[in-house]
Amino acid sequence: ASSMTFKQRGEAAQNLVARRLFNIMENKQSNLAVSVDLTKSADIIKMVDQVGPHVCVVKTHVDIIEDFTADFVSKLQKLAEKHNFLIFEDRKYADIGNTVCHQYGGGIYKVADWAHITNAHTVPGPGVVQEMSSSGNLATGEYTKETLKIARDHSDFVIGFICQSRICEDPEFICMTPGVKLEGGGDSLGQQYTTPRDAVFSRRTDLVIVGRGITGVTNPEAVANEYRLAAFASYQERISQ
Ligand code: UP6
Numbered sequence: 001a002s003s004m005t006f007k008q009r010g011e012a013a014q015n016l017v018a019r020r021l022f023n024i025m026e027n028k029q030s031n032l033a034v035s036v037d038l039t040k041s042a043d044i045i046k047m048v049d050q051v052g053p054h055v056c057v058v059k060t061h062v063d064i065i066e067d068f069t070a071d072f073v074s075k076l077q078k079l080a081e082k083h084n085f086l087i088f089e090d091r092k093y094a095d096i097g098n099t100v101c102h103q104y105g106g107g108i109y110k111v112a113d114w115a116h117i118t119n120a121h122t123v124p125g126p127g128v129v130q131e132m133s134s135s136g137n138l139a140t141g142e143y144t145k146e147t148l149k150i151a152r153d154h155s156d157f158v159i160g161f162i163c164q165s166r167i168c169e170d171p172e173f174i175c176m177t178p179g180v181k182l183e184g185g186g187d188s189l190g191q192q193y194t195t196p197r198d199a200v201f202s203r204r205t206d207l208v209i210v211g212r213g214i215t216g217v218t219n220p221e222a223v224a225n226e227y228r229l230a231a232f233a234s235y236q237e238r239i240s241q
Contacts, residue, residue: 013172018159033057035211041072051224052083089115165203178209200234
């Protein structure tokens, strides 16, 4: 997978969301997801409209929003159409199937109604996947192996993984890496940053997820474009090897 183009991988994928995502990545020349971890819906909408032209995915954490409403969701959906990106709610489900069904389909957020992509830890068994960027995380070794098996057994609804390096060569699975900043470094709560090139070229993942590196600057649109160019050039460098 790491030497194939996104176009070829989109053609190889069976899952319609994966096909669509590979298609957007190819057409927008973007393997950048922006994580818009702001707490006021108007700020999120404004930020998404600014970075929208440069991203293939907008990642949300709706449970940190102070003033969440259905109107926020419809505005976000309109921006997803306007700028052609997918919405990824980073909920990291980790409970038994029955509870996750309620959390995903119901409650206040009704994530299943609007998120193209969401994710789950595999701690509870055949759920989905996580490998963390925070220091000292326990998602390594056997956990990764079992997670991969679960994904392959459920490839009808699993499109990929959150991981820090490519964990498999199956062309249809998308490896997404959070903990990315152009200048590297970390934060005061254990976050560790790698650069776009280190993630996509050296560690051969497909898509970088950037939060504060973009949302915390004064010119997010220009900086999002810089991240897009850096991550896409690293992908092109990798496939032309
Ligand atoms: N995230 C990580 N590491 C993981 C999994 N998820 O950072 O292993 C998520 C965080 C946040 C974003 O929940 O939304 O990716 C990273 O934001 P940052 O770039 O501002 O650190």
